[in-house]
Amino acid sequence: MTKGSIPAVEDYRRLREEADAIAARLTEVHGSQIVCRAGCTDCCQNLSVWPVEFYAVLEDLRAAGCSHLVFDESASCGFLKDGLCQIYPFRPLICRTHGLPIAFEIETAEIAVSFCPKNFQDWEQKGLTFGPDNTLPIDRLNERLSQIHLCFLEESGDKFLTANSRIPLKKLVELL
Template identity: 35%
Template sequence: MTAPGHRPLLADYLALRGRVDALCRRIRERYGRFIACRRGCHDCCTELSVFPVEAAALADAFARMPPGPAREAVAAAGPGGCPLLVDGACALYEARPVICRTQGLPLLLDDAPSEAGAAPAVAFCPRNFRGVTDLAGDAVISLRRLNTALAAVNLRFAARCRPGRPFPDRIGIRSALRFRCAGGAGP
């Protein structure tokens, strides 16, 4: 199956991504003046691994990317850093994975070790939320809930994409650009 053929299998993921975007938009509307993350700010842009469903979405977006310098830069990216980072910005911004969409925003680290009675840990980019002493609960993204939803969407995708043949748990972004349902990551 070619990358553009992934599109019908991505409906659940695209719906989840839409809900994540809506949540992130609400947080940005409420706390925008305290959020430093902008185009050109890319300290968090490292080579990450993603679920197979996200790899398929990236491969689909890369396959539809018009020829030109940005596509060539992504295809020729060397090791280190995110291969999608071109001139300080994400070349596939609209298709970026969930982790990139939520990066820098308040994340509830449900699995963070805490002492008895300690409040759950919330993390965000140290450049963000300076001077904010109290975050509203609906402005904090539960990492456990988000990852559970993403894992469920991924399982459904995998069952339809390659029935009976397992995928790797995670796929590096560089390999994700070549993702195919028939053969997993790779050409």
Template identity: 35%
Template sequence: MTHPVDPHLVQLRARVDQHFGAAVDRSPEAFTCRLGCDRCCHQRFSVFEVEAAPLRDALTTLEAHDPALRQRIRAQAVDEALPHCALLIDGRCAVYEQRPLICRSHGLPIAVADEQDPEALRLDHCPLNFSEPGADIPRQSILVLDAINRPLAVLAELRAPRAPRVEISDLAK
């Protein structure tokens, strides 16, 4: 049985997706993000329970509609030597529509708090994007990561107070 996704999470996802779309529209030549580009997925992730619930539902649906694919995900989830997300199958996310916010923000130029000076922001982006010499990153394309992480943390706390983060590989088992 699937459960409705938190409407605030849906809204936050939509805003990040819109931001991403607008950034690509502004600088289409600067983005290499496309189907099969999975470099950002080559790490292990954890999520708050508010994002784990829709992933569980997506995996349950997958079990009913494509048990072979669901079994491949399980096999990857238990393979601790695997260097990428357990949900990455053949270069694409098996539950793309329910992917977490961290995945939705990958590829965007992001501003994160500088570890040395928390009042300052440090710009980061995928080395494959904006890689041409002299490529300028439009200011309005930069996603301030705290603008996503703070409301997500509030949603997480409201949904499951003090709950630990959930490893995606654990969800995928």
């Protein structure tokens, strides 16, 4: 069985689609408050991801015939080339949330919201409030991803992987 045919990898791809759907809805809901554009790389940084995400991205790149990627060691994320992400269609889940209003639980069990400072520059003057309808529930997505990660460990039977395993995304360039 290749890692790409492991059921958890398909679950990961479904979660990725859900994240994209949420991102698209929030982008529509917030309209001009979100100024994220191609060429802005402020949120980009080198990442390590769980194996299920790594192997899904690897399989997707292979399926897309992407056999050669350049990793720029000097960039904030080595996959940036001329200010654009070389693996954009297959980028990890966290990259799909860049810039959006992210809702997360803090110690007091309250919900906090964070977003890129380039976005929502006049949200207070506009009287905008944030709630479940106009934020991205990152804790729920992370919890689902964590469950999928654990399923992947079991289904892959790979003895070298543990619950704490993270794989630097950079390793993709070696395996394509």
